[in-house]
Amino acid sequence: MRESMKGEYMENKLIKVLLIENDSADQVLVKNALMNCGYNVDLKMVPNAEYALKYLQKTLDNPAKFPRPGLILLDLNMLGLGGKGFLKEIKASEDFESIPIVVLSSSDQQNDVDECYKLHAAGYIHKMASLKEYNSVFETIVQYWYPVSSVI
Amino acid sequence: MEIYKAVTIMLVEDDPGDQKLIKTSLREQKITNMPLVFNCGEDALAYLQKIKEEQALMPDLILLDLNMPGMGGREFLRLIKSDNILEVVPVVILTTSDADRDILESFRLQAAGYIKKPVNLPDFQEVIQKLSDYWFTVCKRVVHDPAREYSESFTCR
Numbered sequence: 487m488r489e490s491m492k493g494e495y496m497e498n499k500l501i502k503v504l505l506i507e508n509d510s511a512d513q514v515l516v517k518n519a520l521m522n523c524g525y526n527v528d529l530k531m532v533p534n535a536e537y538a539l540k541y542l543q544k545t546l547d548n549p550a551k552f553p554r555p556g557l558i559l560l561d562l563n564m565l566g567l568g569g570k571g572f573l574k575e576i577k578a579s580e581d582f583e584s585i586p587i588v589v590l591s592s593s594d595q596q597n598d599v600d601e602c603y604k605l606h607a608a609g610y611i612h613k614m615a616s617l618k619e620y621n622s623v624f625e626t627i628v629q630y631w632y633p634v635s636s637v638i
Numbered sequence: 639m640e641i642y643k644a645v646t647i648m649l650v651e652d653d654p655g656d657q658k659l660i661k662t663s664l665r666e667q668k669i670t671n672m673p674l675v676f677n678c679g680e681d682a683l684a685y686l687q688k689i690k691e692e693q694a695l696m697p698d699l700i701l702l703d704l705n706m707p708g709m710g711g712r713e714f715l716r717l718i719k720s721d722n723i724l725e726v727v728p729v730v731i732l733t734t735s736d737a738d739r740d741i742l743e744s745f746r747l748q749a750a751g752y753i754k755k756p757v758n759l760p761d762f763q764e765v766i767q768k769l770s771d772y773w774f775t776v777c778k779r780v781v782h783d784p785a786r787e788y789s790e791s792f793t794c795r
Binding site (some may be wrong): 489534547583584596599606608610623627630638 | 719725746750769776
């Protein structure tokens with residue numbers, strides 16, 4: 487039953503995701519979870535906020551080659567501009583403010599959570615250790631976002 | 639005894655039939671049996687202003703219809719997201735429209751989700767379950783403890 491439902495989802499259920507993550511182990515975990523979530527995920531990975539801004543600029547200049555993401559998954563702890571700096575910048579940008587940003591963080595400090603929602607994050611995920619949890623968490627995220635992701 | 643999630647949901651919806659479907663879905667999916675229901679944006683906003691003044695508990699999530707008489711869902715969303723205190727509350731749009739223009743405008747105004755209203759109860763329950771899985775199982779949320787200030791106040795000087 488469940489498998490056949492996943493089969494249905496595969497048909498044209500494409501979601502374009504931009505993952506901003508500097509930790510290579512987390513990159514692999516998130517990538518695997520997204521590839522196994524039963525949806526057709528077009529994943530673009532960049533290692534920091536600066537590269538992400540460059541990538542988003544390219545989506546304006548050449549959308550055929552650099553597709554606009556319908557969902558951004560953002561690590562919070564990165565050098566440079568960092569996750570919060572990126573959130574601020576995107577939510578102040580007319581070109582990109584509509585793209586939902588879901589924060590992935592190893593911090594479960596309540597003030598980090600509060601601050602991200604104040605910056606209009608559209609979700610805050612505490613990074614967990616086990617692979618099994620990763621898979622079901624990312625399935626839930628994709629399930630929630632894919633119906634609108636092609637429009638925004 | 640029924641066990642519900644420890645969450646407060648505000649529903650802003652003018653259609654009595656849809657109110658009933660949503661309330662039934664929230665109850666049957668064991669999310670809440672007492673959502674705060676308002677028929678228009680004006681009343682919901684007045685309630686939120688009162689909560690602010692009295693430093694009472696904010697809702698954890700707002701479910702918002704777009705097309706309502708009076709200020710309507712878009713203006714309500716715009717006002718919530720430009721209020722320094724209220725902006726932290728996620729607002730999920732629940733509407734009969736799946737027009738690209740409505741979806742895009744809602745996300746420009748910082749909606750935290752968009753659900754096209756299903757037509758029958760089983761489908762309503764399914765979308766409400768997915769909504770609950772995302773916001774109340776997977777995501778960490780703002781804790782609305784009135785004794786607690788927002789993060790800026792923690793800054794040491």
